Amino acid sequence: MAYVHGYSPRETRRLYEQAEILEEILHSGTTFPAGARVLEAGCGVGAQTRLLLRRSPKTRFTCIDISAKSLATARRLKKQPGFGRVAFRREDLGRLSFADESFDHVFVCFVLEHLDNPVAALRELRRVLKRGGTLAAIEGDHGSAFWHPETVDSVAAWQGLVAAQRKLGHDPDIGRRLAPLLTEAGFELERCEPAWLYADRLKPALRDGMVDHIIVPMVQSAERQILAEKLVPGRAYRQGIADLSRVDQIEEGTFFYTWFKAVGRRR
DSSP, X not given: OOOTTOOOHHHHHHHHHHHHHHHHHHOTTOOOOTTOEEEEESOXXXXXXXXXXXXXXXXXXXXXXXXXXXXXXXXXXGGSTTGGGEEEEEOBTTBOOSOTTOEXXXXXXXXXXXXXXXXXXXXXXXXXXXXXXXEEEEEEEEEEEEEESOOHHHHHHHHHHHHHHHHTTOOTTGGXXXXXXXXXXXXXXXXXXXXEEEEOTTSHHHHHHHIIIIXXXXXXXXXXXXXXXXXXXXXXXXXXXXXXHHTTTSTXXXXXXXXXXXXXXXX
């Protein structure tokens, strides 16, 4: 599977930092019952797994990913408390090896945006979900990002990432499609709500986290593709990165972004 952000050590660090920075914004209400068997689809390096364990201390998780490299990183977490309740497995979301109705609940976060066919993956996840069980999905929407001061180059750098992801056949704006995707895959939609972040000088830690630990590294992770395919001229890209970073460096810098969180049930 092509992953626009790659598998570098810096990307691994970004994923861990992102999970911690956004926990309260994205995971309010993310809990699973004691004794439930939960599938985390697309666990990557285990960044979200740590949060799931903290929030559901008596739940057992099977965490899967297609990347052997990411799973190797995730398995290092097994030394940490609570990870005895986790089994990491390499699986392809398009062809899961599990029997029908193997899991009580499914959790998928920041995965559908990187798939060639998200509906097919959701249908496969529905197959392994027990009747009455739920699937919780969280996805971002890059089209919702706004910041001040906005410059031509900062917009160009951000759009370079968007273009790079689209060239892989994936959807960086998938958050706004989350509800219809679950419905098309056969789930009964229970809710879909936006979860937004706004940060300014009154929330300096949040602004720093969003700009310098999530957004700028996210764009830089696709730098090779952006420049090699000339999606953004080199000078404009470099200035754009500097301008994005400046949002957190000046007193009046602001940043806004929206994610969507949906829950569907299998009837």
